[in-house]
Amino acid sequence: MNIPASSVKFGQSVKRQEDGRFLRGKGKYVDDMILPGQLYAAFARSPMAHARITGIDLDDAAAMPGVRRILTGRDLVDAGLPALPAGWAIFSTDGEPQKIGVRNAIATDRVRYVGEPVALVVAETLAQARDAAEAVMVDYEDLPVAVDVLDAVADGAPLLHDEIAGNCAFDWDIGDSAAVDAAFDKAAHRVSLTLRNNRLIPNAIEPRAINAQWDAGSEELTVFLTHQNPIGMRMFYAAAFGLAAEHKLRMVSPDVGGGFGSKAHNYPEELAVTFASKMVDGPLKWTADRSEAFLTDAHGRDHLTEVELALDADGKFLALRADTLANVGGYMSSSGSLVPTYMYSTMLSGQYAIPAIHARVRAIYTNTCPVDAYRGAGRPEAAYVVERIVDVAARELGIDPAEIRRRNFITEFPYQTPVVYEYDSGDYEKTLNAALELGDYGGFAARKADSQARGKLRGIGLAAYVEACGIGPSAKLAKLGGGAGMWESAEVRVHPVGTVEILTGAHSHGQGHATTFAQVASDRFGVPIENISVIQGDTSRIQAGTGTYGSRASVGMSATLRACDQIIAKAKKIAAHLMQVEYDAVEFDEGIFSSKDTNVTLAFPEVAFAAHAASGFPTDEIEPGLVATSFFDPPEFTYPAGVYVCEVEIDPDTGTVEVASFCAADDFGNVANPMIVEGQVHGGVTQGIGQALWENAMYDPETGQLMSASFMDYGMPRAQGVPEYKLEFACTPSPSNPLGMKGCGEAGAIGSPPAVINAVCNALGVRHVDMPATPEKIWRLCQEREQG
Structure with a gap:
């Protein structure tokens, strides 16, 4: 038999296997799909941020060429479509459940943000659908708006939902307020700061898209959609549409061009289109245009926080107190209540041994697009709060920023924080x-002097972040208000010639799973990586799974590893029969089965063929074939951590901030593919620099209109705006999974915003600058600096 060449190792840098087809334009995306009899959907959307719908005239639109049907919100409700659910159960401090405003897929009697759908047009072509959507006439009774959390909680503020007093969905807290108060009473130093975490608009390369087809004959529904968790969506849609047999609903999420959390939610448009496909004679497709994406893709961040830190005379942290107003938008999105509670407040310990922490969070409805998870989801907000107040404390106490962090680091693991989480492993000082x-911290003074000689201001900033990844432990998540398990599944199939298929419930939207998951099997089986395929995103092929978000590769890859080990255990039994030795005498290494009891060796493909031929072993004892399935539910989250060093140079004449250098030292545990991980850190850091310096979703406070509704108005990081990054990986393996992985996809976006702002504040000699540190904002501060 011709034995293929070498395998690749877990931990080895390997070029991404999927990039060839992407570079050749052979990717498979939902908008590319045109099904027989294809129909197209378009939405009429509210131009008002807050208004009552007093009438809808569909006559002119319905008479336009190609229009098959127009559906209003009332049509869908009357047909039995339920409202969108909120995915997490949060209770206020007084025990009251969170107050959820009813969100129908299409507004029925009131709109609460610009862009909310008010009608759905079905037509034979996309152009016809869009033209008819523009012809839908809606009468509105204008209502007052509140787009900022402070306006929404002010006395006399307009109520977005009449039954929800003060626009407050919940008033929640965590930690020991009495212990925090006692620590502040005895503290030698108290430092406080008020800061905003600016609102971001995700805008993935590929907009949201869906193509749904109802088969009345078989009563089966097939939905192609751009989503990070198609299997989870099947369960939700089956319940929403009253499909008693879940297997009658097929969800397919093929290639996804970016998600970062924005494609992990339940959205009204996809729900409406899928339901409407049952009401029209043909498959129905909708793809968001870029303007719709700006207006309606769930936004991220948007916190206003007052934070206080208590310290003793030696600069040791005694307690931290935070009070946050979280803007959740016009409605509570899928994870809108989870992000500012158990994904934000539980991370306020940072890398520090803070004895007492208390956080209060109020979720506030405003006339803006709903807010949900976006790359890091709560962890970036927490890191920004902690790392800014630590930097301010260092400045006010006259302690070097590196020293104050070193003095307060957690040094023993596992470490139980005062706010739920138990960190698994780490070496923060390392x-x-x-x-x-990496950042030549000791040489900064010389570089600063050089900048001053050129009339520039130079600053250096540190940030030490930690995050909770590997979203998994189902029992713990249930105690925190979750309603579904977060385990992951894998099925590994070995074909007769020794090639391998991995079917995973995880789902890639850019992370390189087709490579890293294959590396696990290539390493375990000794099979060349090109002989391994990774199958994902199709519920007709994947039995179960919970998708990808929160750096869950460690969960999905651990399930894959376990399935591979089951295959090896069975293959050793078959090899033992073929070599006529005892099972315990068989060894397997580098793709070869051997035994010191015989000079016979067998390659993995030979045993795979024998497993299917089923003639060399007793099939009443060993079943033919090599297939294994595994479910992995981690016992704990993983906790990647790192320290970032940023240097900026500011031109006081223009306010321009140049990121002169950026160095990142990260502990991701064991790394599957360093090349891919480096790319993810590059992307995350660039995204974080974008938030710190340019990105900001701005609403007109009077009208609620989104003023940053295009790339002409919404600042984005570009190649010329970022430096060449310097990276280094440390490693303290996680004990929470058999691969020792921690996760890397969100880290860069968590640690970089505070590092950049700390550097900007250091350069300007100011206490605080809210993100984004735009040229105009910096120029004004420079003018004040010169004048005062």
């Missing part, structure tokens, strides 16, 4: 030292 060396 990553700090690596980052300082």
Whole structure:
């Protein structure tokens, strides 16, 4: 038999297997699909941020060429479509459940943000659908708006939902307020700061898209959609549409061009289109245009926080107190209540041994697009709060920013924080030292002097982040208000010639799963990576799973590893019969089965063929074939951490901030593919720099109109705006999964915003600058600096 060449190792840098077809334009995306009898959907949307719908005239639109049907919100409700659910159960401090405003897929009697759908047009072509949507005439009774959380909680503020007093969905807290108060009473130093975490608009390369087809004959529904968790969506849609047999609903999420959380939610448009497909004679497709994406893709961040830190005379942290107003938009989105509670407040310990923490969070409805999880989802907000107040404390106490962090680091693991989480492993001083060396921290004074000689201002900033990843432990998540398990599944199939298929419930939207998951099997089986395929995103092929978000590769890859090990255990039994030795005498290494009891060796493909031929072993004892399934539910989250060092140079004449250098030392545990991980860190850091300096979703406070509704108005990071990054990986393996992985996809976006702002504040000599630190904002501060 011709034995293929070498395998690749877990931990080895390997070029992404999927990039060839992407570069050749052979990717498979939902908008590319044109089904027989294809129909197209378009939405009429509210131009008002807050208004009552007093009438809808569909006559002119319905008479336009190609229009098959127009559906209003009332049509869908009357037909039995339920309102969108909120995915997480949060209770206020007084025990009251969160107050959820009813969100129908299409507004029925009131709109609460610009862009909310008010009608759905079905037509034979996309142009016809869009033209008819523009012809839908809606009468509105204008209502007052509140787009900022402070306006929404002010006395006399307009109520977005009449039954929800003060526009407050919940008033929640975590931690020990009495212990925090006692620590502040005895503290030698108290430092406080008010800061905003600016609102972001995700805008993935590929907009949201869906193509749904109802088969009346078989009563089966097939839905192609751009989503990070198609299997989870099947369960929700089956319940929403009253499909008693869940297997009658097929969800397919093929290639997805970016998600970062924005494609992990239940959206009204997809729900409406899918339901409407049952009401029209043909498959129905909708793809958001870029303007719709700006207006309606769930936004991220948008917190206003007052934070206080108590310290003793030596600069040791005693307690932290935070009070946050979280803007959740016009409605509570899928994870809108989870993000500012158990994904934000539970991370306020940062890398520090803070004895007492208390956080209060109020979720506030405003006349803006709903807010949900976006790359990091709560962890970036927490890191920004902690790392800014630590930097302010260092300045006010006259302690070097690196020293105050070193003095307060957690040093023993596992470490139970005062706010739920137990960190698994780490060496925070090691990553700090690596980052300082990488960034030549000691040589900063000389570089600052050089900048001053050129009339520029130079600053340096540190940020030490930690996050909770590997979203998984189902029992723990249930205690925190979750309603579904977060385990992951994998099925591994070995074909007769020794090639391998991995069917995973995880789902890639850019992370390189087709490569890293294959690396696990290539390493375990000794099979070349090109002989391994990874199948995902199709519920007709994947039995179960919970998708990808929160850096869950460690969960999905651990399930894959376990299935591979089951295959090896069975293959050793078959090899033992073929070599005529005892099972315990069989060894397997580098794709070869051997035994010191015989000079016979068998390659993995030979045993795979024998498993299917089923003639060399007793099939009443060993079943033919090599297939294994595994479900992995991690016992705990993983906790990647790192330290970032950023240097900026500011031109006081223009206010322009140049990121002169950026160094990142990260502990991701064991790394599957360093090349891919480096790329994810590059992307995350660039995204974080974008938030710190340019990105900002701005609403007109008077009208509620989104003023940053295109790339002409919404600042984005570009290649010329970022430096060449310097990276280093430390490693303390996680004990929470058999691969020792921690996760890397969100880290860069968590640690970089505070590092950049700390550097900007250091350069300007100011206490605080809210993100984004735009040229105009910096120029004004420079003018004040010169004048005062």
